[in-house]
Amino acid sequence: MRRLFLTHRSPYARKVWLVLLRKSLPVDLVVVDLANRSPEFVAISPIGKVPVLVDDDGTVVCDSTVICEYLEDRYTHVPTRPEGWEGRLAVRELEELGDSLADQAIAIFFGGQNGQPTEKARGVAQRILASLETAAPGDGGPFCGAWSYADAAVLSALGYWTFRLGDDWRATFPNLAAWNDVQDAHPDAVATRPRV
Ligand SMILES: N[C@@H](CCC(=O)N[C@@H](CS)C(=O)NCC(=O)O)C(=O)O
Incomplete structure (x- = not known):
């Protein structure tokens, strides 16, 4: 199952979450304690920041802008970026x-x-x-x-x-x-x- 590592305060994570909802892509939310990062989170995120997306097939994407571009490139059924x-x-x-x-x-x-x-x-x-x-x-x-x-x-x-x-x-x-x-x-x- 696709997972989004986030905090519920992060504006960058919210941006990605909104795009996932708009595209109707199911996701499990994993709340990160930024004061005490888990070994799992540190292993997937060299930068140590939220959001991080781990897609269904294990593809890991860090940074909200990169994630939005990735989602747009891979899941084209509901566009969230214009052509041209x-x-x-x-x-x-x-x-x-x-x-x-x-x-x-x-x-x-x-x-x-x-x-x-x-x-x-x-x-x-x-x-x-x-x-x-x-x-x-x-x-x-x-x-x-x-x-x-x-x-x-x-x-x-x-x-x-x-x-x-x-x-x-x-x-x-x-x-x-x-x-x-x-x-x-x-x-x-x-x-x-x-x-x-
Ligand atoms: N450019 C990054 C910024 C991400 C970011 O700064 N996230 C904050 C939470 S809002 C964070 O994880 N901060 C933890 C830290 O800087 O150690 C993005 O767009 O994803």
């Missing part, structure tokens, strides 16, 4: 914005806990949020025409930000907040929301 270079470029760039927003949220949350400065991460995050505010479709639909793993990345990053840092961002970025509300009501989004 322009559409793919748009999805990859948007996914990177989502992942980078998640990076900043993690840096702000843990930096704050450890008494480290967070101004730089906050500045980067504001620029990413402003870019997403401009790009977000006003009707709450997918960013790139059809639902893609870029939508999963942005939704996961916003969900993580709200979970860890609160929802003050909504007042400054109302178009993005409206987009988030539509996407966040999808049953897959509800099932994968971050939790402790």
